[in-house]
Amino acid sequence: MEQTLSIIKPDAVKKNVIGKIIDRFESNGLKIVAMKKLALDKATAGNFYAIHKDRPFFNDLVEFMISGPVVVMVLEGKNAVKKNRELMGDTDPKKATKGTIRADFAESIDANAVHGSDSLENAKNEIAFFFSQTEIK
Ligand code: ADP
Ligand code: MG
DSSP states (O other): OEEEEEEEOHHHHHTTOHHHHHHHHHHTTOEEEEEEEEOOOHHHHHHHTGGGTTSTTHHHHHHHHTSSOEEEEEEEETTHHHHHHHHHOOSSTTTSOTTSHHHHHOOSSSSOSEEEOSSHHHHHHHHHHHOOGGGOO
């Protein structure tokens, strides 16, 4: 069993598709073992995406992530990290395979509906960034 971090980003929360996105996870063998809805502040969003701080899109990414509430979840299942990335689809929704979350619910590479950890090591760090062990059941 693996755990990975998922974030439903502000664009998808605004579109009222939290439930539809969660259904993709539950219907594909991923269990929600922790979840909270919150509004990120600039410092928290910047720290979370610190790995991208030198990329040209960093400021826009942080502004987007604080533009409205997000839903942060820990997903658990077999090969959860890879499974979640498959369900999400390509970073750019225009390149994402039909039937993936980003193809179906996202408009652009900036507003692309979901975040998912890209490795088991990053998943562990990202889960610890948002949740204490007692919040994961
Ligand atoms: P992913 O979310 O698929 O793991 P990255 O980790 O590469 O993608 O990038 C983090 C986020 O930064 C993306 O989800 C997207 O919102 C934004 N982003 C990535 N590349 C670009 C880009 N070229 N232009 C604008 N935003 C981008
Ligand atoms: Mg990434």
